[in-house]
Amino acid sequence: MNAFDLLPCGYLSFRDDGIITSCNRSLAAWLGYSKNDVTGESIEKLFTLATRIFYNTHFFPLIKLHAKAHEIFLSLKHKNGGEIPVLANAERTVTNGMNIIHCVFMQVQQRKKYEQEILDAKRDAEKALSENKHLHDLTESLEQHAIQLEKQYRSQLAVNENLVQFNKLISHDLQEPIRKIQLFVDLMMLDKDSTLSDRSKTLASKVDTAAKKLKSITASLQRYIVVDSERTHTQVDLNAVISNARASASSNRSFDDFDMVVAPMPLIEGYKNQLELMFFHLIDNAIQFRDPERRLVITIECIIVDENIFRISKERYKYTEHVKISFTDNGTGFSAQYKDYVFELFKKIDGTSPGAGIGLSLVKKIVNNHAGDIAVEAAPGKGATFVIQLPLSIQWFPG
Amino acid sequence: MLTNYSVKENVITRNNVTTLGSGSKPMLFAHGFGCDQNMWRFITTAFENHYKIILFDYVGAGKSDLRAYNRERYSDLNGYTQDVLDICEALDLKDVIFVGHSVSSIIGALAALKKPQYFSDLILIGPSPCYINEAGYSGGFERKDIEELLDTMDKNYIGWANFMAPAIMKNTDKPELAQELTESFCSTDPQIARQFATATFFSDNRKDLPKVKTPSLIMQCSDDLIAPYAVGEYMHAHLAGSTLKIMKATGHCPHMSHPEETIALMQAYLEERHGA
Numbered sequence: 031m032n033a034f035d036l037l038p039c040g041y042l043s044f045r046d047d048g049i050i051t052s053c054n055r056s057l058a059a060w061l062g063y064s065k066n067d068v069t070g071e072s073i074e075k076l077f078t079l080a081t082r083i084f085y086n087t088h089f090f091p092l093i094k095l096h097a098k099a100h101e102i103f104l105s106l107k108h109k110n111g112g113e114i115p116v117l118a119n120a121e122r123t124v125t126n127g128m129n130i131i132h133c134v135f136m137q138v139q140q141r142k143k144y145e146q147e148i149l150d151a152k153r154d155a156e157k158a159l160s161e162n163k164h165l166h167d168l169t170e171s172l173e174q175h176a177i178q179l180e181k182q183y184r185s186q187l188a189v190n191e192n193l194v195q196f197n198k199l200i201s202h203d204l205q206e207p208i209r210k211i212q213l214f215v216d217l218m219m220l221d222k223d224s225t226l227s228d229r230s231k232t233l234a235s236k237v238d239t240a241a242k243k244l245k246s247i248t249a250s251l252q253r254y255i256v257v258d259s260e261r262t263h264t265q266v267d268l269n270a271v272i273s274n275a276r277a278s279a280s281s282n283r284s285f286d287d288f289d290m291v292v293a294p295m296p297l298i299e300g301y302k303n304q305l306e307l308m309f310f311h312l313i314d315n316a317i318q319f320r321d322p323e324r325r326l327v328i329t330i331e332c333i334i335v336d337e338n339i340f341r342i343s344k345e346r347y348k349y350t351e352h353v354k355i356s357f358t359d360n361g362t363g364f365s366a367q368y369k370d371y372v373f374e375l376f377k378k379i380d381g382t383s384p385g386a387g388i389g390l391s392l393v394k395k396i397v398n399n400h401a402g403d404i405a406v407e408a409a410p411g412k413g414a415t416f417v418i419q420l421p422l423s424i425q426w427f428p429g
Numbered sequence: 430m431l432t433n434y435s436v437k438e439n440v441i442t443r444n445n446v447t448t449l450g451s452g453s454k455p456m457l458f459a460h461g462f463g464c465d466q467n468m469w470r471f472i473t474t475a476f477e478n479h480y481k482i483i484l485f486d487y488v489g490a491g492k493s494d495l496r497a498y499n500r501e502r503y504s505d506l507n508g509y510t511q512d513v514l515d516i517c518e519a520l521d522l523k524d525v526i527f528v529g530h531s532v533s534s535i536i537g538a539l540a541a542l543k544k545p546q547y548f549s550d551l552i553l554i555g556p557s558p559c560y561i562n563e564a565g566y567s568g569g570f571e572r573k574d575i576e577e578l579l580d581t582m583d584k585n586y587i588g589w590a591n592f593m594a595p596a597i598m599k600n601t602d603k604p605e606l607a608q609e610l611t612e613s614f615c616s617t618d619p620q621i622a623r624q625f626a627t628a629t630f631f632s633d634n635r636k637d638l639p640k641v642k643t644p645s646l647i648m649q650c651s652d653d654l655i656a657p658y659a660v661g662e663y664m665h666a667h668l669a670g671s672t673l674k675i676m677k678a679t680g681h682c683p684h685m686s687h688p689e690e691t692i693a694l695m696q697a698y699l700e701e702r703h704g705a
Contacts, residue, residue, distance in 0.1 A: 047678075079654075080578040083575075083655060084578060086680060086681035087461070087655070091464045091468055091682060091685060095685075103585050145584065149583055149584065333542070333640045336507050338507070338511075345499055347502040347504075347508060349505060
């Protein structure tokens with residue numbers, strides 16, 4: 031027997047594919063094998079499961095990238111299942127054109143216990159330190175948040191107060207003068223003793239048209255504001271919501287000659303009436319801007335994806351399940367430059383089309399009320415796809 | 430999606446993004462747990478003439494900007510997925526061939542699920558949607574195996590635990606210190622490595638596979654402990670439009686241990702999909 035076999039450390043050599051090309055007797059004996067048992071086997075056979083993972087994710091990449099790995103802690107596995115902790119040094123050489131990794135092992139039974147104690151103590155210390163720091167950071171950020179909240183709360187109160195006033199103005203104060211303008215114009219036109227010229231009569235009828243438009247705008251504004259009054263949320267079945275919305279949109283436009291392909295939709299927590307209104311306006315919009323050259327087809331697809339719920343707070347992450355709905359029509363579409371514009375209040379791409387231009391801004395508002403996101407992709411003559419993401423759970427709603 | 434690193438330069442520094450190659454079609458290589466972009470160096474040369482090759486390190490790995498590490502963000506795979514999406518956005522990439530090793534396979538699948546418009550193909554080397562055995566599913570590991578792995582990792586960090594204090598890491602007088610640590614385990618911070626291990630091995634993305642529509646190549650090694658054959662078959666069965674190739678290569682890192690076979694399989698697949 032040569033000195034190599036008697037060395038008080040384990041030795042083996044293996045190839046890149048993990049096959050053992052040789053080993054010394056000490057190593058084989060530690061593990062309950064003979065040298066022949068070990069040679070030709072995969073090195074992974076000699077490792078515990080955890081060490082096998084570590085070998086694949088760390089040890090082997092390290093040797094391959096740097097041609098060596100020193101002082102690596104590994105656990106070898108005895109033939110009968112026992113565990114032998116070792117420190118390994120490995121180096122990779124080219125011998126006779128072949129890549130060989132030479133590896134020596136030193137048993138560290140005693141040192142392992144000692145290291146375990148240090149490690150436990152270190153972990154405890156780190157935990158205490160990190161908890162301490164965490165608490166400190168939390169206290170600091172809590173205070174900052176409290177100040178921020180106070181500021182936001184104040185400005186929110188002011189905004190709400192304005193909104194209440196504004197709503198009152200639209201629904202009462204503005205209505206009365208509009209009604210009077212219309213009334214007086216009517217009286218003027220109907221006055222048998224009138225000596226109005228034809229030109230004045232034309233002008234009077236223009237005043238009447240403008241008053242009607244003003245009335246329609248204030249009515250739309252009122253609808254835009256009143257949406258927020260829905261305060262109770264429930265588990266909403268989007269399948270039912272979409273089918274109701276289709277019925278209302280068809281009847282609104284007296285048009286039912288189109289196809290709707292709807293994938294199975296999930297239940298989500300939300301404001302049922304708002305969600306119905308949202309789909310109503312999307313479908314209504316698709317009907318209004320259908321391409322006369324082809325049959326209107328609306329496709330609604332959905333998948334569930336994890337998205338970060340923090341949109342405004344920086345460096346905060348909380349991924350939760352969202353439903354991502356793609357609403358596609360094959361209508362007349364529009365140019366990509368309008369993709370933000372279409373969601374603005376009273377903005378219309380086609381100035382001559384009827385309607386106040388409130389539909390898509392309402393859709394966007396409803397999405398916001400559900401802490402969601404909306405975007406649109408469109409091309410002229412091809413149609414449009416609205417992508418809406420809504421969280422499945424209510425706890426993220428604003429307000 | 431809002432990100433603080435919406436500025437291109439920031440993402441490039443943050444993720445240590447490197448681009449090489451003289452082609453135009455982008456090929457984005459994503460390293461796995463326990464390593465960094467260096468692991469790809471045995472195979473990227475084969476693609477340099479025909480593709481634009483993009484390499485990067487996840488935040489916390491390799492030479493990424495450690496200051497950008499956020500425990501909340503990287504507590505599960507969604508945060509790593511956002512790294513990939515940020516890079517695609519910053520470099521204005523489209524129709525990317527995504528090449529992911531190990532856990533990056535699933536990260537790539539999640540990225541393609543969230544932003545399909547960025548990706549044309551997914552090349553998945555040793556993927557697994559779930560490492561832990563669950564009822565009716567054999568992932569290959571029990572929870573205690575992973576706990577032991579974390580323990581092994583801790584023991585291998587003990588030798589230089591003292592160097593880990595953040596104050597020293599920021600010490601610009603001794604850049605070689607950080608350098609050495611980086612090269613040793615491709616991560617300078619054991620806590621980050623531990624969190625990546627936890628995010629990786631305790632993830633379960635089985636429910637996401639059927640939603641992915643991007644065509645994919647699954648490269649399954651023979652005798653891979655971390656992603657066993659049955660897991661490769663599971664991936665193939667649940668990933669629509671996937672091609673499964675069983676490799677002669679053994680182990681979990683064929684792109685390092687068997688680069689020729691890895692390159693050949695990738696080239697054959699890409700030729701079939703996009704022509705020579």
